[in-house]
Amino acid sequence: MNVFIFTDLEGISGVTNIDFMDKDNPKYSLACQLLCKSINSAVSACIDAGADKIYYIDGHAGGGNICEEAIDKRALKCSLSEWQTLLENGGIDCQIELGSHARAGTIGGFLDHTVSSKSWFCHKINGIEMSELSLHALVCGAYGIPTVACIGDEAACEQAKEYIPDIYRGAVKKATCRNFAENYDNADNILTDTIKTALNNYKNVSIYKIDEPATVSLTFCRTDMCEKAYARCTDEVTRVDARTLCRTVDKITRYGDLKF
Template sequence: MDAMDPRALYETPNAGRLMPSLDESFDGVVLLGHHAKAGTRNGFLDHTWSSASWFEYRINDCNVGEIAIEAAWAAHYGVPVVAVSGDAATAAEARELLGRVETATVKWAIGRNRAKCLPLPRAHEEIASALRRAVASIGEFKPWTPALPAVAQLTLYRSDMADDLARRVGMERVDARTVRCTVDSLLHINPF
């Protein structure tokens, strides 16, 4: 922490709440060190939320990953995602989903568990460059806002994983491994 910028505020995650300090006063969200959604070919450590249990996540029938979940959460406050760093597949996913977003590609997958990575100083410079571009054009970004009410649907790897979720109030069992529900707020875009 002693190498961190003294002008910035840092916060540790709060169990149960994504981005606990986020509110309408923020100009943008930066997603550092992200991975492509589960099932992405040539995505290094591709996953969505849990590589142990989540197989596919959909919002309004659109297959999405953590970038979308976090972008929707931020959109509740009217805050756009302005920059994303990760591998090439992550950068492509961010641009496809968000449109106008700055990206920093710091690695290229050779398979799910292998990647060619930039040397750390070059990776830091790529990220810093993306952040400088984002700050310079901060008013040009728009929040990614799925239509509400939204249908959130999760397919898990095994049926027993869906058994537990299906018991929750408001959940509908779609098939052996899939549950879904309708949410009225972007704060609840990940009810699982």
Template sequence: MKILISADMEGITGIVSVDQVSQKGEDYERARLLMTREVNAAIRGALAGGATEVIVNDSHAAMRNIILEELHPEAQLITGSPKPLSMMQGIDETVDAVFFIGYHARKGTANAILDHTYSGRCVAEYTVNGMKLGETGQNALIAGAYGVPVVLVTGDTQVTREARELLGNIETVAVKDSITRYSAKTLHPEKAHTLIEEAAKKAVQRIGEIKPFTLEGPYTIEIELMCTSMADMAELIPGVERIAPRVVRFTHSDYITAYKCFRAIIAMS
């Protein structure tokens, strides 16, 4: 049984500041260790639940955050960027289920730690067929395109609420109770690790019960960008239509292809 873990940093226990999640920040090295240990808890739970293979995809920023020598030895690590599927590199039809560890709420969510959608510098809003999605939804749709369910999401109270509303009765762990964008009441890491390990074990045992997240195609994606110059660049891509000063739209029958177009727009922006 193969599990893919997509690991972000903003939703890790104790993380509340840009300084902690930025490579030049004073607290970044501590945050890396917190992230690695939290991922390890998910790996332990997955193995206890019956997983025979665990792949971890480092999914934050430059995607070189997890400390390899501190990672659980039974896991394999996908590190570095760019990657064709970015936060979901490693997904394919051989994966049985996906965990999202350390995730955050979508851009514009009130009182959510470091809320943004893929790129805080570029994306104001992302919708698919009229549905507003953050990274949880974006990446769950990628998994769904391969017939794979997301069975566990961890992060602050807001992203776990978002995940349940979007994906249904999956396993979630709120490791911190968000107060504002930059403050939270947080669990101690050891307590968070215990809860994540237990939830990961249970999530693996529920595979088959939880269905993949899918939407009916074709997929019309609208992206509200942060400034007009970004839309100027985006509409240079064939098939991309500008529908407002900062909003572009495109449609494709395949969600993976549509997602790659989104990635190209972000890169150009």
């Protein structure tokens, strides 16, 4: 059993307010340490559950949050393109979302957003609002790989069920408002227990798929953001309104197909 851990920072245990996201704030380095600690707990849980190979990606804000030396040597760091190659070559049996947060516009979601807090207002596929978890899960699903666990805040875990009803969920904290959360005392046990249970049952978890050809649309926060993105797009992208771009994807195979 080969496991891929897709990490993000917002849903990590101990990351309890928006200051942790600011690279100029001392709390940011603490957030990075907490991320490494959570990855190491996840790696140990994967080993306990019988994983042969464990891969992870530093998924927050394009990476640069993880000190590789601090990570358990039994796990291998990957880039987004290496993740894609592993998917294509059958190198992964299941995926875990670690540090997950709810999509943009979620009541009760800690630091709710989808891909970009600044510019993405709403991302939809076939009219269904997407989260980062669902976007990753769709790409995995294209290769028959289930996303088996979501570790993050309560809203992220609850929302994950909308896409994958039988996904295993481990909420490690709860938002008190968009920019603040309260951590759970037993967060580390929740993380490891959820991962072990998910991996012991990974073959039974639903694979997330969507009807194809798929209509992918992105509404930006502002018109100029849409203009800028549209200028980079190829001919198959249409501008639906001032702030929205749309394309049809015959078959979802790559993460890049779902972005603009």
